Amino acid sequence: MEINEFIENFADQFDDIEVASLTPTTVFKELEEWTSLIALSVIAMIDEEYDVLLKGEDIRNASTIEDLFNTVKSKQEK
Amino acid sequence: MSANYNPFSLVGKRILVTGASSGIGQRTAIECSRLGAQVIITGRNEERLQETFSQLEGEGHEALIADLTKNAQLENLISLVREINGAVFCAGKSMTAPFPFCTEEKFEEVFRVNFFSQMELLRLLVKKKLLVKQSSVVFVSSIGGIERFSLGNGVYGASKAAIHSMMKTCAKELAPKKIRVNSVNPGMVKTHLIEDLAISPEQLDADMQNYPLKRFGEPEDIAYGIIYLLSEASSWVTGHALVIDGGVTV
Ligand SMILES: NC(=O)c1ccc[n+]([C@@H]2O[C@H](COP(=O)([O-])OP(=O)(O)OC[C@H]3O[C@@H](n4cnc5c(N)ncnc54)[C@H](OP(=O)(O)O)[C@@H]3O)[C@@H](O)[C@H]2O)c1
Numbered sequence: 001m002e003i004n005e006f007i008e009n010f011a012d013q014f015d016d017i018e019v020a021s022l023t024p025t026t027v028f029k030e031l032e033e034w035t036s037l038i039a040l041s042v043i044a045m046i047d048e049e050y051d052v053l054l055k056g057e058d059i060r061n062a063s064t065i066e067d068l069f070n071t072v073k074s075k076q077e078k
Numbered sequence: 079m080s081a082n083y084n085p086f087s088l089v090g091k092r093i094l095v096t097g098a099s100s101g102i103g104q105r106t107a108i109e110c111s112r113l114g115a116q117v118i119i120t121g122r123n124e125e126r127l128q129e130t131f132s133q134l135e136g137e138g139h140e141a142l143i144a145d146l147t148k149n150a151q152l153e154n155l156i157s158l159v160r161e162i163n164g165a166v167f168c169a170g171k172s173m174t175a176p177f178p179f180c181t182e183e184k185f186e187e188v189f190r191v192n193f194f195s196q197m198e199l200l201r202l203l204v205k206k207k208l209l210v211k212q213s214s215v216v217f218v219s220s221i222g223g224i225e226r227f228s229l230g231n232g233v234y235g236a237s238k239a240a241i242h243s244m245m246k247t248c249a250k251e252l253a254p255k256k257i258r259v260n261s262v263n264p265g266m267v268k269t270h271l272i273e274d275l276a277i278s279p280e281q282l283d284a285d286m287q288n289y290p291l292k293r294f295g296e297p298e299d300i301a302y303g304i305i306y307l308l309s310e311a312s313s314w315v316t317g318h319a320l321v322i323d324g325g326v327t328v
Contacts, residue, residue: 036281037176040230043276044179056278 001050001076006069009049013041024066046072085311089114091163093308096146096199099126101269102218103168105297106304110166111135113305118162120144120155121169146195156202162209164308166216167196174230174276184233192237197244209257215248216307217241217261218300219319224263225327230276238263242319249317258316262303265323267295290325 003024011019014033028034043054052075062068093110097103099121107119111134118140121127131141144155146169173188196217203209222228223235224242242261249259266272266285272294277285286294303322306312321327 037229040174040276041176041178044175044230048179054276056276056281060278060280 001069001073003066003069006072007065009045010042010065010068013038013045022065024069025064027063028065028068029063042068050076052076084113086305086309087114088164088305088309091308092116092118092161093164093166094118094120094159094162094203095166095168096120096196097168097170097218098130098141099123101168101271102264102267102297102300103166104130106166106168106301108133108135109298109301109305110308111139113309115164115308118142118159120146146199147190149198152195152198153202156199156206156208159203159208162203162213164214164216165200165203165209166218166304166308167199168218169195170218170271172271172275173233175233176230177232180233185236188233188237189240192234193240193244196241200248204252204255204257209255211256212313213257214308214312215252215257215259216304217245217259218304219245219261219263221263221265221321221323221327224319225321225323226265245319246317253316258307258312260307260312260315260318260320262300262307263319263321263323264295264300265289265321265326267297267300269297288326289323290328293324295322295324 007022008019011017011022017033039059047053050072052072058071062071088110093115095103095107095117098107098119107117107130110117116138117134119127119130120142122145124143127141142155142158144151146152170192171188173184175184200215219241220238222231223238227235245259245261252259300322303320
C-alpha cells in the first residue's frame with residue numbers, strides 16, 4: 001500500500017477536486033468539499049480497496065490524509 | 079379491578095423469536111416469557127443465545143442455534159419448531175454504503191439475512207402448517223427505507239422496503255388462514271447494530287437531537303410494540319406497520 005495511490009483513491013470520492021491539490025499533510029476535514037456523504041464514501045472506498053472497515057471514530061481521530069493512511073495501514077497489519 | 083386482567087397476556091402461546099441472541103430480539107424473547115409465553119429462541123452465537131435463555135422466565139422454553147442464511151440450518155430449525163402461535167423475525171444486519179458502492183454483492187449479503195431468509199422461514203412455517211389459527215407474525219422492519227432515507231442507507235433500506243411490501247401481501251394472503259402479519263418499524267435503537275454503523279458518537283448525538291423525544295429507543299420500547307401485535311389485544315390488526323421512533327418521522 002502506497003500513499004500516492006491512497007490519495008488518488010481518496011480524491012476519487014470527490015466530484016471536483018484536483019488530485020494534485022491534495023498532499024499527505026492536507027487536513028481533509030477542512031476542505032470546502034468535505035461532507036458527511038464523502039466521509040461515508042471514503043469509508044466504503046477503504047473497505048473496497050484495502051479490505052479495512054473503518055468506523056466513524058477513525059475518521060474523527062484522523063486529521064490529515066496521512067493520518068488516515070496510517071490508520072488503514074495499521075489495521076491491515078492486524 | 080381484576081388482578082388477572084391483561085389483554086396483552088401471552089399465556090398459552092408458543093412463540094418463535096429469531097435474532098434472540100442480541101438487541102431487540104433478546105429483549106422481545108425475555109418480555110414474551112414474562113407475559114407467559116413459551117418461547118423458542120434462535121440465533122447464531124451460542125454463548126449470547128444461552129445468555130438470553132438464562133434470563134427467560136417460566137418453563138418450557140427452547141434455544142436453537144441456526145444461521146438463517148444457510149438453507150440446511152434453516153430447514154433443521156423448522157423441523158424442530160413444532161406448532162407455534164406466533165413468530166417474530168428480529169434477525170437482521172445493517173450496511174452503510176453510498177450508492178457508487180452498492181454492488182450486487184452488498185445487496186445480496188444484506189438481502190440474504192434481512193429478506194430472503196425471513197421469506198423462506200415464513201413460507202416454510204405456512205406450508206408446513208406450523209402456524210396455528212389465530213397466530214401472529216411480526217417482522218422487525220425499520221423507518222429506514224420506508225419513511226426515512228438516510229445517506230448511505232440504501233441497501234439496508236431497500237431490504238426493509240421489500241419486507242414492508244411482503245408484510246402487506248402476506249397479511250392479505252394469510253388472512254383466510256387466520257394468520258395476522260404486521261411489522262414494527264423502529265427508529266434508532268441502542269443495540270450492537272448501531273455500534274457497527276460508520277458514524278461517530280458525535281454524529282449519533284447530533285442525530286438524536288432530531289428526535290422530538292430527545293432520546294434513542296431502548297430494545298424494550300420495540301419489544302412492547304411487538305407484544306401488542308402478538309397478543310389478542312391486536313386481533314383485528316393485520317397488514318399494519320407500527321412505527322416506534324420517538325417521533326422522528328413526524
Ligand atoms: N437497532 C436499530 O436501531 C434498529 C432500527 C430499526 C430496525 N432494526 C432492526 O431490528 C432487528 C434487530 O436488530 P438489533 O438492533 O437488535 O441488532 P443486533 O443487536 O445486532 O441483533 C441482530 C440479531 O440478528 C441475528 N442474526 C444476524 N445475522 C444472522 C443470520 N445469518 N442467521 C441468524 N441470525 C442472524 C444476530 O444473531 P448472532 O448475534 O447470534 O449472530 C442477532 O441476534 C434487525 O432486523 C434490524 O434491522 C434495528
